[in-house]
Amino acid sequence: MNRHTDEAPMRARVPADIERPDRLAFGMSGRQLVILAVAGLLLYAAWTAVATVVHPLVFVVGAIPVAAGAFLLAVGRRDGISLDAWLVAALRHRRSPRRLVPVDRPVLPAPAWVATTAGPGDRLPVPAPLRLPAQGVTVDGLIDLGSDGTTGLVAASTVAFGLRTPGEQNSLVAGFARWLHSLDGPAQIVVRAQRVDLTYLADRFLTAAPGLPHPALEDAARAHVAFLDDLAARRELLHRQVTVAVRSRRGGHHAAHTAADAVRALAGCEVPARVLDGSDAAVRLAASLDPTAPPLVLRPHNWR
Structure with a gap:
């Protein structure tokens, strides 16, 4: 018998009050x-x-x-x-002011002759400049936080941990622990659930069905489209989006190096990952700031 199947899974009790003051x-x-x-x-x-x-x-x-x-x-x-x-x-x-506008300089008050209220009395408050934590996203996907350093984003997939043997689970946990111990700066793992829209896949299968070489294959494709439509109608499908953010105060090169190290370390845990470039990082940040965004259109190999 394989020794990995007899190995007991590693367990560690993590207190719920680890941030509790002394x-x-x-x-x-x-x-x-x-x-x-x-x-x-x-x-x-x-x-x-x-x-x-x-x-x-x-x-x-x-x-x-x-x-x-x-x-x-x-x-x-x-x-x-x-x-x-x-x-x-x-x-x-x-x-704090309620009205914020994205400007780089203080907002000038309106001239005295401009009526800002319906009648006499107090004038409406002048909007204040909007100060975001991030000052910009570079082409390489690095987020400039000003005095707080630079952050790199890594997109990672999930792992079917419960389907692994105890020995395989121990290997995954040990690899993840090695990555955590290798960190020399702050890191954050964000797991976001998004609603999934299967319309793209269903339309793609339906369009390709008439061109299949055999009628049985066409019938199978149409049956699969019906299954996807029924699944989308009966259940609320969710897709987990995992993002790893690593921050460094040593400049952009060190943040990029830390993000690349995270990709290599997660690959040792059988977790596919990649460093987000500028456009992907901006899209992911925009999606995380808008919880009411439209459902995710699921495409083949879209594990990000």
Whole structure:
């Protein structure tokens, strides 16, 4: 018997809270302790200032909501982030301009004689310049992030991991682990599900059916077209698009080298991959920024 079939699959327990901050005291992080300490100091300072004129019981009743709010701010969470960070983000969003335009310079206000509202009163706010993280995409497909470095995109396929033997699964996991250990910069793996439109394949088979050398082949082609139409009508087909983004602060050449290394490492895991050039990178970025894009038209060998 092949020894690979008897090999137990490798398993590793990955904690769900790997990004959880360290607990310093009382099961709380440094940020939580600072919030509670500041609230305690403020309450103590308030009590010191009014101790001679306010009854202690009255002060305790007034301090309870403040202490409860500080505790909620320290330990509360909203949308997966701490409540204080969420409130800061909400305040920043509230104060940020709502109308953004893609310009390279500040937007000049409208002349005083231009009416920007229906009646007297406040004028409409001037649009603010739109500042995107990416400054451009080169011909080689590298994304210029300015001071944050350069990113290369790699398109990868999927692997039928569950159909492999335990030994083959261990080989794939070991190859993937070697690639992760070889990284010297940030990397991100994005898996995006897209709706698939089988119209292209069905029309192609239907057009080629009359030219087949035997009537049985033509009937089989038409039956396959009917199967594709029925499949598209009864099920919502999805195609998984896998993109690997590798970033480097050492310039475009190092980012391109890192992307090429990712392609070679993934090939060792039996994952077909290729570095996206400028046009493909721009198309993939545009598709990822538009979740309501039309369904993907599936073509032969379109594993990207």
